[in-house]
Amino acid sequence: MARRLLNHSAALLLAAYLASPFVGAETLPAAAADEATAGLLRERALADSGAYKIVESLTTEVGARPAGSDADARAVAWAVAKFRALGYDKVYTEPVKFTAWRRLSESAEVIAPITQRLAVTTLGNSVGTNGPLDAEMVRFQDFEALQSAPADSVRGRIVLLTRRMERHRDGSGYARVLQMRSSAASLAATKGAVALLIRSLGTDDNRLPHTGSVNYAPGNAIPAAAISGPDADLLERLVQRTPSVRLRLNIATQTQADSTSYNVIGEITGQDAKPEIVMMSAHLDSWDLGTGAVDDGFGVALTMAAGALIKQLPQAPRRTIRVVLFANEENGFDGARAYAARDAGDLSRHYLAIESDWGAGRIYALRHPPQDAELTARLSRALAPLGITLDGAAGAPGPDLGFLAKAGVPWIQLAQDATDLFDHHHSANDTLDKIDPASLNQNVAAYTTFAWLAANTP
């Protein structure tokens, strides 16, 4: 019965399926139909997934949407309306509380032995300088060098860390410099430093510094900011000429306790009486410098579009497909924390979850595959035409999904090419033009394939 409905490419899939050693003959017709449908979804997504229009809408009509801002509230309203327009069966929000942080103003300049202005951006959560802060600069290569430095060399100074981020396909250069941004400020504070400057965590040569959050240890908060790569080069050349380089920093920031934003959730209701969930997630908030196109408008658009393509099928999936757009990923992961806490008794309903928050590159690998060998086999076959292979690497769930993974939610990763991601990540350059529509469609094709097969595999 099912076989009569299959088109030509589905018939080819079926032939491949029959050759597979993974599955018993009794599940054959339903499985073949599932893979045929996955193939249709994949082809529709590649032709026009609808995702580009979604991210165009978000970046044009909302733009930068730092958590807790007016624009963040507009983004929540936008997401609710967009889920509804896309035909999701159930659309709802859940409140997320946090302390919102806001940049007010910032400047940095060399004041001796010469004067030069620096391109600077304050790090998220940073305290301000309370007016101009003049101090001598002391440079170290990286976090580890600062750890080894005697406090005498740091006390009363502005610490500069200059390690360059390396460019790799998997984006692994980021993890190797992340401590400079996340933890060096408090380390410097314990040694008596008055502020921290870092070379931006980025692989570009633009005078657009990259922000990101700093995590203070209690009682050790000093102002922390990032300068662009060319500005870090300049300071390195200056300090080679003379050991005494003086800087002026002027940073003003603001926090607002008990701010509220919302996780926005859309669902395609499954047929099964047993209410299992296949979850796709991204984050709705963005940093304030760009328009949050790549980070994470891309993920928002692709997960919304993937669900919408499934909704357009004549038959509903067996499991429910839930798309979760988390609040305040960038400056605290508060949406993911709230989701994990609220759903603590309910996380066991999550059959399998995935997150998109790693740029706008094409997907090249399936990692951390499901324990279910049949589903893994189906996914491998269905993703292969997209150039996606199971490459054996360990994988990672993603920043928000990490909180659910710790609580036992099963996850997979569809690993994206991040070669260019850190050219614009967390900078003013994160705008729509950095998204390749063909890459976005390839991502949607993979996600919709994943979601359909995960929702239907017994």
Next chain:
Amino acid sequence: MARRLLNHSAALLLAAYLASPFVGAETLPAAAADEATAGLLRERALADSGAYKIVESLTTEVGARPAGSDADARAVAWAVAKFRALGYDKVYTEPVKFTAWRRLSESAEVIAPITQRLAVTTLGNSVGTNGPLDAEMVRFQDFEALQSAPADSVRGRIVLLTRRMERHRDGSGYARVLQMRSSAASLAATKGAVALLIRSLGTDDNRLPHTGSVNYAPGNAIPAAAISGPDADLLERLVQRTPSVRLRLNIATQTQADSTSYNVIGEITGQDAKPEIVMMSAHLDSWDLGTGAVDDGFGVALTMAAGALIKQLPQAPRRTIRVVLFANEENGFDGARAYAARDAGDLSRHYLAIESDWGAGRIYALRHPPQDAELTARLSRALAPLGITLDGAAGAPGPDLGFLAKAGVPWIQLAQDATDLFDHHHSANDTLDKIDPASLNQNVAAYTTFAWLAANTP
């Protein structure tokens, strides 16, 4: 006698020379020696011209140096000291008067139907807005479309021009959009517009707008600024959604009449009694956004280094070699005007002149060759190993040299590859890292070859 002094490559040159139909036999030995020396200079420049250290020094120790600023005065002192350190025979300055312009602050944002901040830079010479200026935006494709527009469609509005600059090796895309920056503000003013915004004259996709000067027609000055390419894209998308887009501009600028800067001049004194001059020029000032590395630290460094390489030879050139670093090219060509006026009775001493102010790319063509066929033949042979050919295109003298060319000073052009120039031209991205030392050495090799042959050819 001369032939015994030649090395191997000089002997090869000599062989080529003997095959040339251009020169009479009687000039042969001196000509061969000149070309051999040119070959040596070329090889030394390619190995290490010293120019990179010069532009590194200028951008690190002085940085941005808009005409009339404190940094401009420091640049003048730097140039005098550098000419002396390089061993120039004569170093002097000549005063240049002008009205200095300074940017104080600037912001631009969409305020309806949504709110978004725009990356904006005020154009040089622009007047301010006297506080926040709110108005509806009206978009045109380019200068010509604005010319055709009825005043009713423009009156009381902020005019936006969005034509994209095209990327070409010869940089010719610039001329095709230049009127948007130079002349559209006053055209818009005559139709009652309250301000002008243009898409940056640039080929990049960075949120770093490109400045440059606006030329007002008398009595028709309205504030004029450039937004980045991605911001122009955003406004185009917005205006497609709704015809009524409102903007807020806030621009403050300052002018200072009777400001003074200086042309800085270094000379290698020639042997000839007849005081003819071979001139190499660049401009010392820069825009305020970057550190003026490519525009025109590159030209400053290469002309200074080319003269210095000649000074290091055991024999002086026959004609005097003069390196002129002009004041305030960017915002009025005042240094070139002053030079042409001061030297009005003296311009006939200029045997041949050249200017470098077209980026940091490699030279690929000799254009507007000298009328002297022998010198042209010598130059063609000596530049060929650098990949430089006489390609028959008309050529252009360059922005400063243009004033002297009008007054009858003979000039040649060594045309540079400008494919990437407008990615960073007049923007904050004009920093040292955009200069390829090998390209700079190739430029010095060409200039020093040119200067030597021009100074010695009878």
